[in-house]
Amino acid sequence: MLKILGAAFGAALIAGAATMAHAAGSISGAGATFPQPVYAKWAETYKAQTGTSLNYQAIGSGGGIKQIEASTVDFGASDKPLKPDDLAANGLAMFPTVVGGVVPVMNLPGIKPGQLKMTGANLADIYRGAIKKWNDPLLVAANPGVALPNLPITVVHRSDGSGTTFLFTTYLSMKAQHWATEVGANDSVSWPVGLGGKGNDGVAAFVKQTPGSIGYVEYAYAKQNAMTYALMQNKNGKFVSPDAKNFAAAAANAKWASAPGFYLLLLDQPGAEAWPITGATFILVHTKQTDAAKGKEVLSFFDWCYKNGDGAADQLDYVPLPPAVKDLIRKSWTKVVGPDGKPVYK
């Protein structure tokens, strides 16, 4: 028995050693779940073209921040941007990659997608539990001519921490003072009412299965599940529908140049067509790279993505950044230096 075990151990060790040839050019990243599909697509194409494997794993924005701080990965990704002070304290540089939108979805028998008009204040009151029924006077006033049913509102939110929640709650805090003081904004909050679904999928499932319910999901889920969405009132006062061109409108009007460290929330941006609950997702890298070659590989990858990745992003329902912003980002990469103090990129 011992002989067999010993042999198995030895074989395992030898097999392990034999396969430990270090993969040519491999980068690892971890973080936000929101951009995972598009990063996976870009990585796949990048590997086919250059041979470098970029392994990105979605463990959550918090996880991405923790892991890049611990240097267990080459870059981190977060839906929640870090403030310039936090970046400086941890020696990190940040830049955005793609933009997406958060969409309120509902299950209302008889109401078609895009028929309902919603304001930020009403949405906050619904999620606070202040508006309890669909035919509440506030909702009726915002929707003249729409037959709102006499159903109680079932509020669905996220049970797990998420950048989507961060965007949603920050928007509600901006639009309703009550919300800001009572609940606040974070990727995970103490929800006054409602039940929590796991992931965008869990929220979508609950909403689909519960008449009279309302939830919030990433745009891709609303589209793929053909859910009933509401038109939101934007800063200009217009009611806009959630789709890629309106997310792009929000991103186009944003003042990236005056945002230090690219800390910018694309919520409630000005513009006739701008969708009010939009957000970018960000990459975090160390400003002082211990391995200059590795740092260069990471930035080269994202440079490639900016140049070649727009088509893939569109296909997967993400919104690429405007070209001007991409140039700004490239300029900011001079901050990332190697052990010798020289910028790793170009």
Added chain:
Amino acid sequence: MSAGKLVRRRVGDLAFKAFCWVVTALALVALAAILWSLLAQGFGGLNLEVFTKSTPAPGSPGGLANAIAGSIMMCVLAMVMAVTIGVLAGTWLAEYGGRSKYGAVVRFLNDVLLSAPSILVGLFVYEILVFPFHGFSGFAGSVALALLAVPVITRTTEDVLLLQASTLREAGVALGAPLSYVIRLILWRSARAGLLTGALLAFARISGETAPLLFTALNNQFFSLDLRHPTANLPVVIFNFALSAYDDWRKLAWAGALLIAATVLAVTIVARIVAQEQKRS
């Protein structure tokens, strides 16, 4: 006995029998329902590509080859570590120190480890093998899985060794053999089937675990046999893909879940066959 009492006893008996039939039927219905969902969703996604191509981005063709390879590698390594420690520890409990206070403590703590939530084991291995070395690795994942498998093997080893007839030990001792020889050459050999069952049960347990791998092996989009870096594995792939918005990813997730369930079923059947053989011989 009065007629009334007889009737009551008969009725009670009938009620009991009916209860047993009904709950068994319920259990089988639940199983059938879950298996039906698994098969309906997963079977359509099973094809040759699942075994030959690696996990794709949404919209691209692909399969689960890297996840299958990674899971096999990590499970095998975990089992080697777990069997080594588990059999030796179970042997110690059965033959050497089991009756002492220390033995009682070890046995109790083994049961605690057996019931430990797998996510906590994953966090522990993260603290000792991922954070200090600045990198996720398949090796850390194997250690986490091994920690989950060891208590199962320890318990079954001890139970099976204690079931061996003491005449076996006495015969060995009477022939002048030292205890270690008696254990290795006689007891282990005669308990072979039970030990194998324990190992197979442990394998069934760890093959579907997600949470510990999330913080240790992470996952890998590409095919890699290098356990020193993030390693693809089926449970995490299923976890990621099943809750996504893309149909092809969800299909792969269900196919992967079906694969795991089929593997565990095969392993359970093999374990039963082996146990029957042992009982017969």
Added chain:
Amino acid sequence: MSDAALPAPGPKAGAPARRSAPRGALVGQVFEGLCFAAATTLLLSLGGIIGSLLIGGWPALKRFGFGFLFSATWNPVTDVYGAAGPIVGTLVTAALALAIALPVAGGVAFFLTELCPAPLRRPIGTAVELLAGIPSIVYGMWGLFVFAPLFAKYIQLPLMAAAKPGSLLETLTTGIPNGSGILPASIILAIMILPFMAATLRELLLTVPPAVRESAYGLGATTAEVVMSVTLPYVRAGAIGAVMLGLGRALGETMAVTFIIGNSHSFPKSLFDSGSTIASTIANEFTEATSPVHTAALIALGLVLFLITFTVLGIARLMLRRQGARL
């Protein structure tokens, strides 16, 4: 077994042994040493796990003190955490799951040993064990997409309609009728721990000597009476142990529960209300938690879960010891 020709068992090697050859003696001691080392490794790993939980959770424990166990506030925005909601949810779901699974497992075990026609015995037994092999995420997904709507339609809505205002049934069944909540989650959990308990109970029932059962039948007892008065008391000790281990599994299960429990951190007010368990809270929030206090609070939750499991198993041990069973 303690024979003068053998090294004395136990960590404190006592009487010197008279062995055949010095080389055999060394092998014997090395082997015993290895076995002891393995057992100690087990101890050390558990100690390591508890240690890392203590260290990781200390900031939260220091900040909130004992109040951590009793406060129901869980607010990541203000960084105030209290474990009461998840603790109650964990205990309630585990208890409900056990209450559902135990009779069913017992029924299945008795069915397989007393009532089942012989050719069906092996297939049905294997089928029940197959439930154990299904990955827990499948339970979660099946629970959310298949079970929840059916539960809502055929159980929740009728019950809620039948409950008169002010009655106990009404208090127990208030909630959103969409198939999520404490009770549906407990049912899914019960299905998960069922196969383990059924298999163990069945093994135990098979250890009852046929003579004991047959003599009871010979006296004219019905099947129910044989089971209740003869077989069950015979295996009671082992059955309690099996139940406790099933309970341990129920306390720590994550995936199956988190999909349909509704995940609200306050106390559940009815069977259909949302709740949360410790394991599902950790799984949901750990990867996203950024503030050190949030992370520490989650690890402290893990420590609490460990202590609960510890206590449950300790009680089981005590009960077994009273029965005089082998520990």
